[in-house]
Amino acid sequence: MTGRKKVLLKFILLGDSGVGKTSLMSQFVSQKFFIDYKATIGANFLTKEVQIDNYLVTMQIWDTAGQERFQSLSISYYRGADCCILVYDVTSTSSFAALNHWRDEFLIQAAPRDPDNFPFVVIGNKVDLNDRVVQTRQVQSWCSDILNVSYFETSAKRGNNIEKAFETAVHNALARS
Ligand code: GTP
Ligand code: MG
Numbered sequence: 001m002t003g004r005k006k007v008l009l010k011f012i013l014l015g016d017s018g019v020g021k022t023s024l025m026s027q028f029v030s031q032k033f034f035i036d037y038k039a040t041i042g043a044n045f046l047t048k049e050v051q052i053d054n055y056l057v058t059m060q061i062w063d064t065a066g067q068e069r070f071q072s073l074s075i076s077y078y079r080g081a082d083c084c085i086l087v088y089d090v091t092s093t094s095s096f097a098a099l100n101h102w103r104d105e106f107l108i109q110a111a112p113r114d115p116d117n118f119p120f121v122v123i124g125n126k127v128d129l130n131d132r133v134v135q136t137r138q139v140q141s142w143c144s145d146i147l148n149v150s151y152f153e154t155s156a157k158r159g160n161n162i163e164k165a166f167e168t169a170v171h172n173a174l175a176r177s
Pocket of ligand 2: 021022023038039040063064065066
């Protein structure tokens with residue numbers, strides 16, 4: 001194969017504890033899902049290679065801690081991200097409300113150039129559960145205030161929409177770089 005450009009892109013998953021950040025990464029990178037909850041401490045990353053358009057992209061996906069007491073360890077990893085993936089849980093209103101905080105915190109800590117156009121992907125996770133409380137139109141309305149954002153609803157448990165969400169993150173990051 002000739003002519004494919006190699007690029008390394010950095011992604012960061014942010015959102016409240018328990019929304020499913022680690023589960024989304026695990027489903028996307030290894031097609032695995034774990035029922036048991038194990039809090040992420042600090043931050044760690046996995047990589048995955050994808051071919052998109054004319055690019056061979058190494059995705060470096062950083063998973064961070066949603067629990068407040070572990071967050072200070074994560075903050076230093078925000079810098080250099082090419083796209084920020086904000087995750088909430090469709091069965092938790094507070095996790096949706098917290099997206100404002102996570103977005104602000106990202107923009108402060110990562111201090112990207114051109115913050116108004118920085119790419120975000122918003123994920124509403126756990127759509128397999130039937131006690132959903134956050135409605136799609138609420139999220140679309142929140143997103144309409146942000147210039148460069150895409151929205152997906154996923155289930156890390158079943159795997160719905162995960163590839164699409166991450167691929168869009170790559171697209172949006174490439175458009176910026
Ligand atoms: P922190 O590391 O504390 O920030 O949490 P997290 O956002 O990484 O959440 P995690 O991926 O650990 O998931 C929390 C719990 O929700 C676990 O018990 C998962 O099995 C469960 N979970 C994650 N995604 C889904 C989903 O799509 N559907 C269902 N039913 N459960 C999920
Ligand atoms: Mg986690």
